[in-house]
Amino acid sequence: MTLSFMLLAAIAILGAAAAMNLKTAVHCVLALTLGMVGLAALYLQLGAQFVGLTQVLVYVGAVAILAVFAIMLTRSRTGETLAPGSVSSRLSGALTALLVFAVLAWAILTGVSPQPLSGAQPEASVREVGVALMQRFVLPLEIIGVLLTAALIGAGVLAIEEKGGDR
Amino acid sequence: MNSLSSYLLLSAVLFSIGLSGALIRRNAILVLIGIELMLNAANLNFIAFWRYGRHPEMLTGVMFVIFSIGVAAAEAAVGLSIIVAVYRHFRTTDLDKINFLKG
Amino acid sequence: MPEMIDQIFVLLKQWIMGYVPSGLQPLCSAILSVLPILVVFPLLFAITTVLERKGLGRMQNRYGPNRAGPWGILQPAADGIKSLTKEDIVPRSADHLVHLLAPILIVIASFLVYSVVPVGRNMVVVDLNAGVLFFFAIGSMVELAVFMAGWSSRSKYSLLGAMRAIAQMISYEMPMVLSGVVAIMAAGSLSTVTIVNMQAGYTGIWPHWYLFTPWGITGYILFMIAATAESNRCPFDMPEGESEIIAGYFIEYSGFKFALFFVAEYLGMMASSAMAITLFLGGWAAPFSFLTWIPSWFWFFAKLILMLMVFIWIRGTLPRLRMDQLMNFGWKFMLPLSLINIVSAGLWHYLPSGFTRWSVISLLLLLSCFLLSRNLRRNKWFQERTYRFAS
Amino acid sequence: MVATSLQELYNWGRKSSIWPLNFGLACCAIEMIATTMARYDLARFGAEVFRPSPRQADLMIVAGTVTKKMAPQVVRLYNQMAEPKYVISMGACAISGGPFKQGYNVLKGIDRYIPVDVFIPGCPPRPEALLDAFLMLQRKIDEQQLTGPGRPRHLQEEQPSEFVVPQYGQHDLTPTRNDAIWHAPLVNISNAGPNESGRD
Amino acid sequence: MNLEEIKSQIEANVPGCSLEILPNASPSGQHSLLVDPEHALTVASFLRDGASPHFDYCSNVTGIDWPLKETSSKQKTKKIVDGVEKEVEELVKISTGNYLEVVYHLFSQENRQGPLVLRMRTGDRAERVHLPSLTPVWRSAEFQEREVYDLFGIVFDGHPDLRRLLMWEDFTDHPMRKDYVDPDDYEYEPTAHDEVLRRTQAHYAAQEALSGAEEAR
Amino acid sequence: MTNHMYLPVIVLLIAGAAFAIGPLALAWVWAKKFSPQKAGPTKNAIYECGLESNGDAWIKFKPGYYLYAIIFLIFDVEAVFLLPFAVAFGGFTVAESVSMLVFLLLLVEGLVWAWQKNVLSWT
């Protein structure tokens, strides 16, 4: 529980909470990026440099943009506040989340024994990631390739109709 | 309370926030964002476990997260496309209304 | 002695660090490495604006600014003072918070990327293992800042500008990353320092820059085009296309907030150039082996200024592209070519060195370049015409 | 001491970096463009940065005839500029309606609605005349006080920064002038009213 | 190109239309053809497609205001048929005008001929100001007819987009008419003389009256 | 902790923020001290070529951009996989490179599909 962890955790939680609670959709996305940046910083702190930067690249650079576009596309007034859900649904949602959190926290607090860091500072250097990727994880890589292509085509098919449908 | 559990707790918090968002928010895009948050909370767990695990040199956690990000991206792309496609049919992204319209 | 001058800043830092108590050393070291960035690059920004205005002037048969201070070099100072004291207007219906945050974010992002730029031998703020990735990741934040600026202003023109900016930046980010990949493949590292070090050797008097390989020069050109687009420079300045959408995404910004966008644009331009230098032009390495006695940072900044000159030169000459052409060019020319370039860089690795390798790869690249550009032409891009006359 | 040097710096900064609004109305606009071109090169004074958005501009060169249809827009643009802002009224039409002042749709001088710093007569004024006026504006800026009662309008809290935007009426604009800033002397309606010769 | 010839061509092809050749005394010799509004569109179509030469190019469209003008002239002392043909000097009051007129200048690009000056007149200047629009025949008339509508107040039936062209929408006057009164904005006239002087004086008189009235209240 | 390494980055982050906020604060102080801000109804209205802006700018925007964003997202992820490969490329066998080539080709296929379907054509 160092200061930096607290700070970053605070940023991540703040961002996430804001993303889920702000009234304006675009603000939510911006808050989400804040949370993602906080998470990425946590990854960096944990020594997973490549993952952290990837997180920024993908979430801030691409997913956020895509989400913003989706908002621009589907809200006739992007700036207007979102209608809140009914009180009952909000209550039940919050309760469920709280319950889940309680269970998780209990599991964590009881289940995880404090553990010292094993050996030297692990550093997932990009080269190691690359080697692992091409040797041990070749199959997942190819599958991800297929998945991405499928996603591209799928999303494209869904979106193409917007362009006029006849293509 | 040290390191690993604090990360896990943070992850749990994020997960719950995401979950609550996904349950409470009625705008489909925000629900999707909530789901992304939950995914990321899981990712944080992976990284933390990798970092504090027995074989950090094996990079399993890291690789998992990388693939997870890839999948999340694909999910976001398709998910947002679906939302947009749904919007095309129902003229709304409000899930309650969509439910209602579906009957 | 040359060694000494080369490392003078490093030595200076070490000398100062000697006086710092050890508890504060990391922080002081960080501050000392950051300080030059904060001084040099804004200064360079100021110089570039004068250079640009004077250079454009010369291209256009005139002097350019020459009244403020000797030869007009104080012009940016005057502009700065003016901007500082100018009223700050935020439109009533705008999203005030986002409107304020956008210029701050864009400046922060523009500064952050300099942390991985090696400006001289042993002169880098932080040698990250994934430096190049860091550069691109932080660079992608600029898109968000631009969107924030354009969206929060709530002006139609700024919205158009923001949308154009995002579309353009996302379209050219891919070619930019992918064209950088070839250098990474060759250097075997994402660390900018390592990449430069790999290029710092010489064969005879000739340096080992990646520029001097077929894939290197292709990558370099692609990278520069993409960098021009990323930094919204002419001929890709649609997001602020003055003659079309007036001032684009920062149309509603006044006073120093506007100046910050200006700063960010130039910082971004310089950062992209710096990255191109790092990836392809050997960073701080001297162009000939017999010139290594000149300090490394001099070479870096010489190359940087040269690249900035090219930016200015292009701006003085070319008209602007249209949005769809820009996107077409990005997706149908730049992206495939950069992919082919990666493949050819891979092939290069496996082919035996020598003339065959050169010719095969060059041929491959030229052919694909030709085919792709022909494809652009086939899409009724343009033709030269002859005209008839009635007498 | 500090105050004076601050004032000098402020005035120097403002006068050396006057960015005009990219705004041309009629004939004079061509001469205004010519002034920025190679032969006259307004850029020498740091003023080639013609900003198209009023937010970023300092100087509005009202170059050409302001018609009644255009007047509201001109005033609105002026209002939307950030302080400190200056106005050069370039050419006969902008000052007084000029040759077209007999026209039903021509505003007889932009100073009826917005305060003008420098007037340049001429139809159109030569580019040198615009440069001359520009220098005059620079001199004016140079003389402005940062503090004290003599300080310029934009530094005074109570002085307005935006002016009434006229509305289109059935026959004419309403109001036809902003009486707060326009004080027309009764000149030379020979034999009709009190006479004020204007010069001494 | 002979105006008579064209007139007879039109008469042959557009039944029932009444045409009149208006002579032009100036050396330009551009005589014009007065068309009745009812048949104008048919005539125009015929001129474009059927006549020889084809008048495919409508260059200029403009309005003219002819307010009621009563001239008592002595020069019009021609033969008055009064049983016997006599030459009597008589003061005749002639009232001319009281109509608005639209003029079209037509050319033939094909045969490089023209201009053919086509005129139409409204019934009067107040109520019966409707004329058929020739925009469907010559697109070039679109803006010019709008301008005529704006400045003269002639309403073109069949025009696709008849709005004011030059003045703003709320403007109610038709300034190019001869009886249009300028808005009174003669506050500052340093060199007032002639007409300007008169208006300026009127302005100040009105202002004084106004302020006087205010004071009285 | 582990990460003195990132300290310069954090310092630069703070410095960059200061670089942006400092002058803004200075400008604010200047405005407070000397040059009062004068907001007004027309001054703080949206600029639209000198006219009153009618209609909101926050509208539903055109989908043309959206498709690019999707393709971009996919390729961004691809680049993420490409980078570690590129770093470790020097030590790879031909087989490993070929497997990467397959991965690349899969994505190129996506690109080709998009091209064919005119997704990449701006409308």
Place this chain on the structure above:
Amino acid sequence: MSVLTEVSIDTISQPANDHLHGDLLEISMGPHHPSTHGVFRMNIVLDGERVVKLKPVFGYLHRNHEKIAEHETYLGSMPYTDRLDYICSITNNWAYALAVEKLAGIPVPERAEYLRVITGELTRLQNHAGLIGFLLQDMGASGTPLMYAFREREKILDLFEALTGSRMMCNYMRFGGCRRDLPSGWMEHAQKVVDGFPRFLDEFERLLRTNEILMARTQGIGIVTREQAINAGISGPMARASGVNYDLRKVDKYGIYDRFSFRVPLGEHGDVYDRYMMRLLEMRESIEILKQAMRDLPSGPIMDPNTKIRNFRPKAGEAYGRIEAPKGELGFYLISDGGPNPYRYRVRPPSLINLTLLEQMCLGHNVSDVVIILGSVDIVLGEVDR
């Protein structure tokens, strides 16, 4: 009627509900806009960036030229014509003088005719040079082409200033001739300028003619077919870009244009590129005319001796006179009632009528295209709104 597309107003329907479109964005471009060449305004409705509706709004520079002229003497209107198309004052003078000469039957001495041709063609040169500069400025070439164009323009303006006294508002022609004979040394100077002009054109063509960006931006944009052009009354280089072989210098042979041999360039596509090229090619032809005119310039009087300057009262009647101004057919329609000022004075502005098809040209194109289409039409607001 086949050439008429529907011009109905306010009937642009929102796209059908079952398609996901963006909302339409209504933007007014102008009256203050960097590239509407003054105070022109277009109300544009955009779908994304595509123009789905465009309505030009005029009148922001309506200076009541016609009304004022009805109160001025015939001579008094001459300086006002300078301010119509304020870039080419001399051709405006010429058109007006021509109309009055037709109205009153005034002959023009030969030397004056030559002077008119020389100054008129110089005007065409500087107008076209300026136009292509502005067009490229609209395309975003940060000033360089415009600077080069204005560099040449200044040379021609020097000539005008030496001859007429003013750079822009020349007020040079009079009914029955010209106001002032050539000052000494003018001809040599002019010769130099004219001889140097092709060099500028070459430079300009090197700078941008084969530029890929320029070609890509301009080709296939803003197409006007030949039939549309004729029907919409489009004239000048814009019509010729659509292949309409109609140059008043050839058709009317006004002045002494039948004495010169020159060619009329014709385009085929009628797009922006053709319009741009028309200007470039016409400049070369103008140089040919200038060379011939300067070679053949006779000596003699420059004014018809029988025409009075003051108290000029043509007898009642009307006349329509037109010339080939750089922007197209510039006509003056004058009605005299025998008084000292015209009863009706009408300008047939080429720019206004060339804008007739603006919406049609722009529909379906981008915002970026709109500005260059407008630029290629070559409007001057002083003339459009008068």
Place this chain on the structure above:
Amino acid sequence: MLGDGIIKGLAETARNFFGSYVDKERLTTVQYPEERLPQIEGTRDFPFLVYDGDDWEKGLRCVSCHICEKECPPKCIFIEKSKDKKPDAVGKLQFYPVRFDIDVSVCMSCQICVEVCPFDAIKMDVEFELSSDDRFGGLLHHKDKLAKSNEYYHKIHPTEAAAVDAALAEEREKEKEKQKQAALAAAAAAAAKAAAAPASAPAAHVPVPAPGTNTDTSAKEETK
């Protein structure tokens, strides 16, 4: 090949860039306040009134015939004619303008006043640095500001001024001829006139601001 047009263009700008350091053709800027373009003889800006001799009030050629006022298209000239006559530079008795105003904020430099003036009294000046921040005071030029000497006229438009002088001299010659004949016819009357002339002269020698006030009062009186 894609890009050769771009390269050609780049070469052109580069040529201009480097050319600007060596070639006057490629650096056309005239640094205005310090450098000026050579004065072009035919230039016209605003009208001024020519006077002969040294005394501007006495030597004004204008006889206030109101022709320019009437012909001026934008009506920017305002003349009040004197009640009395004063001898001009050559001693001939003439009416003179009590007030001659030109509103340069309206004037469009069209030169029609010059063309219609039968006395060559009004000519076009070349001065253009007339910017003012005083809308009402600075731009309404009274005759004291308008009056400029014939020498000045010669300086700015030498050719034209010489022609005008020649024409005037010729006219005067003719006038003299006429006068001689008139003198022969009625010598006594002419002598009486010449004697009367100096009597009215002092009125013209009032200090500069005076004429304005003078005329104002007289004008007012006239209306009453």
